[in-house]
Amino acid sequence: MSKVHPPPSAAIDPDPSRSWLRRAWPLVRAHKWMFGTALVTSGASTLVAVQVPKVIQEALDNSVVADRVPLSHYVWWLVALTVIMLVVGYLSKQLLFRAAARIEYDLRNMVYAHLTGLSFPFYDRVQSGQLISRANSDIRTVQMYLGFAPYLLVQCGVSLVAFVYMLAINVPLAVMAMLPMPLFYVASKRMQRSMFPVSWLIQARLADVATVVDENVNGVRVVKSFAAERNQLSLLQKAATRVRWAYVKDADLRARWTPLVQNLPSVSMAIVLLYGGHLVIEGSLGIGAIVAFSSYLLMLQVPFRVLGKLITFGQRASAAAKRLYEVLDEKPEIVDAPGALELTGARGDVEFKDVRFGYGDGPDVLDGFSLRLRGGETVALVGRTGSGKSTVARLLPRFYDVREGAVIVDGHDVRELALHSLRDAVGIVLDEPFLFSASVRDNIAYGRPDSGIADIERVARLAGAHGFIGELSEGYDTVIGERGYTLSGGQRQRIAIARTLLVNPPVLVLDDATSAIDVQVEQEIHAGLRTLFSGRTTLIIAHRPSTISLADRVVLLDGGRVVADGTHTELLASTPLYAEVLAQADERVKELEGTGR
Known part of the structure; x- marks a missing residue:
């Protein structure tokens, strides 16, 4: 401690x-x-x-x-x-x-x-x-x-x-x-x-x-x-x-x-x-x-x-x-409202209601974006680069406030909720995870420093990280370099996934969280994730069909709003833009694999 x-x-x-x-x-x-x-x-x-x-x-x-x-x-x-x-x-x-x-x-x-x-x-x-x-x-x-x-x-x-x-x-x-x-x-x-x-x-x-x-x-x-x-x-x-x-x-x-x-x-x-x-x-x-x-x-x-x-x-x-x-003298822009409510026993019911948002004085990234995630549902959010997918992930834990509309969790506008309770309930894994210059154990236990090694190893196995961690010089006690650059991109992502899973949030956001992981290892991770998704609301921002297959339904984002909603098979059959987005993503994956990422 x-x-x-x-x-x-x-x-x-x-x-x-x-x-x-x-x-x-x-x-x-x-x-x-x-x-x-x-x-x-x-x-x-x-x-x-x-x-x-x-x-x-x-x-x-x-x-x-x-x-x-x-x-x-x-x-x-x-x-x-x-x-x-x-x-x-x-x-x-x-x-x-x-x-x-x-x-x-x-x-x-x-x-x-x-x-x-x-x-x-x-x-x-x-x-x-x-x-x-x-x-x-x-x-x-x-x-x-x-x-x-x-x-x-x-x-x-x-x-x-x-x-x-x-x-x-x-x-x-x-x-x-x-x-x-x-x-x-x-x-x-x-x-x-x-x-x-x-x-x-x-x-x-x-x-x-x-x-x-x-x-x-x-x-x-x-x-x-x-x-x-x-x-x-x-x-x-x-x-x-x-x-x-x-x-x-x-x-x-x-x-x-x-x-x-x-x-x-x-x-x-x-x-x-x-x-x-x-x-x-x-x-x-x-x-x-x-x-x-x-x-x-x-x-x-x-x-x-x-x-x-x-x-x-x-x-x-x-x-x-x-x-x-x-x-x-700089005042925080995102603060608790007077009498902010504590989000306890979150069911994970999430709704984006007519959201309009842009960064700073810039143009709108999201314009009339509406999406409902029922408690325990897994939804994949797909779209072209710059369509606003990561912005959706940032609005959910209230990293930013919307210009218009509302982000609602369990029936409460996130602006009415205490920030710490909201962010305790929403776990995010980014595509470029930040790791600290500390041991692997401390990085995984960052959200819960008092966690025992058994719990740390459990989530590491679910994230497909236990194998390579065991090959490190000192295992879980190995101190990784600044920002985790002594590890590969895929290894960093797996540790970041384990770090979030240890906190066990009722709402989970994976923002291209397996983009640097090869397909074979990703399949191993998916086996563990399917178990974890049960009863947990999950928003998956992804391009790979293998990752999208984890979702109950798929939402296509374009021009800052939802243009299609259905299963992977339904969108392939009915929405040409969906097939085009997946094709572009597949080309990008091949380019990255060619560079040895």
Whole structure:
């Protein structure tokens, strides 16, 4: 049994009008105790660090210049302060890294859960590489900023404490040291405005690269079969060049603004040396004081250098977060209606009633399609390529909603039924089944992970898969390659059939599910399927007469509607189009067999 992991601790604020940080705040707040403790310990470390210049000042004034206190006294103080900073710093970093990891966990789970809830129309229009990029690099960028920006800001708080100590030493000198700060503020704001568009561009173009790579990895067999490696490499180079341009532009902006932002405090150092040195020469300021003052000024410089990087990183995080929010703000189109009914004890009575449907804004694929499948009946749906057969299979479990008409199961419009109960009742085996990079056992038991090996072997035998599985290196424990490409097309289809049969749905749809299986093996599978079809409503989308022979009746689809309905023999005798469709399918099968599929 798979381990149950905790859900995300919080969700983002759903209000799109708020800033990205305001929307992300619930994620940080969910870990407030860990985050708060990390920031408090970090602040404590900062306060301890600020004491070091003061100890050095007193050591110089009382031990080196006046020789009133043994120097070892201050040495031990410095050792003690160092130990405290080490311990507190360790606790701070430990808690901070844990909090950041938990934020990343929440983000990843939140995005994945949202993606699994989105409807098929969303995936029809969005590239998978874009989603992979947002679910990886964008999440990482946001997590790094949310996790470490507060820590860096606390560290920047050392500047305020240091400035207080500077005022305690000499007010005019402290004020003069801060004269360049307004210029720093103006420069940082201009840097922020100029870098955001480029940061967005970088994230978007990285996603383009991820899309090219994803398509080439998944379609490597097509690429190699057409010897198109050079063309694909050229596509990748173009995408990479666009990324390089964005990175160069980003580097140009950082080269223009970062040195100014980071080095403005050096002007303060020059002022301190000029005016502070004059005070020392006049005797109104001690050597220890000017050394401590210079140390505090150095502490001021570190936050300003950090702020420059923080601004840059913040713009990238902002761009990444907004790209993530584009996905998280996407609403699923296929959802449960208020008060949706649970489909329990399904009889398998299915009806398509005057259905009109098309994908997106495209033309109608089905136009006035009507079909009734009585409970326990097996119906074969036949038609030319593009006639809408697979579309019928997708409408039954409500992967899409019809434009007009209705799909009815057991007297209920599928839009009135709870999605999970409807899809539990309808099992689908596609002509191009997807298998996971897991063992054969896990792939078959995907719908029922707790199934025992006896049940898994039973359905594998019914699907004609037990024989070849036994010949694999580790039998049912053999891990198959990505998408199951270490198996033949027919072997993948047989595992997919077994996977669906294990769930034992009252309504079964076979969408050309044996198209890659040779006729001899198909006959063996049919023997098992005939037993399973008993008492189960089955819709078979097929072209082969051997598969069609499993059906009680045959329905011919053309132009998005039913044009003939009867037995195989009746349609051959009365409908020339039916014989033509079968002849075309037979030619296609011969072509596939000739290619060695």
